[in-house]
Amino acid sequence: MRAVDTWDGRVVLDVGCGTGFHLPSFAATAASVTGVEPHGDLLALARRRTRRLPNVTVLQGTAQSLPVPDASIDVAHARWAYFFGPGCEPGLAELARVVRRGGTAFVIDNDPTRSTFGTWFRRGYPDVDPAAVERFWSTHGWTRTSVDMRWSFSSRADLEAVVRIELPGPAAEAALAGHDGTEVDYAVNLWWRRY
Secondary structure, eight states, X not given: OTXXXXXXXXXXXXXXXXXXXXXXXXXXXXXXXXEEESOHHHHHHHHHHHTTOTTEEEEEOBTTBOSSOTTOEEEEEEESSSOOSTTOHHHHHHHHHXXXXXXXXEEEEEOTTSSHHHHHHHHHOTTXXXXXXXXXXXXXXXXXXXXXXXXXXSSHHHHHHHHHHHSOHHHHHHHHHTOOSSEEEEEEEEEEEEO
């Protein structure tokens, strides 16, 4: 993300911030950070995680109805939260409303066309058409940067727990049965757009 734009000294929005995992990292250099999360239990965890960070606010809301003013955000970030291609047009309209001119939005999502996890994802979600997703983002003026990474867990039990969260039951079990160890290669797409 930093190769595209910086959030140093700027106003950051984390859409679908979950437990607030990324909020402290943004807060270390941003002027202010707002996390938005629709789920109350995750919202509470995010608020607890950031309670000692004076430049962080966590609000309840959705990508389709962001609780921030028009043109108030310099950098928006969403990681595996709502934005998965066709069907997320209301969220894109909200980003266009809240990101000010010169700002940048980032959306990070799975790349099911590459990596071991990509193969697992295709088997678990056969209705997701990667070509349609790519066409969607490109048509809406977003640029893709491919990122290769790796999941590395301290135990096999941890890897299995995460795979069972990420994939439907039968697909998770098939993936785990055919994979040894505590690591898996993982490819993602970083979609970004300047406003």
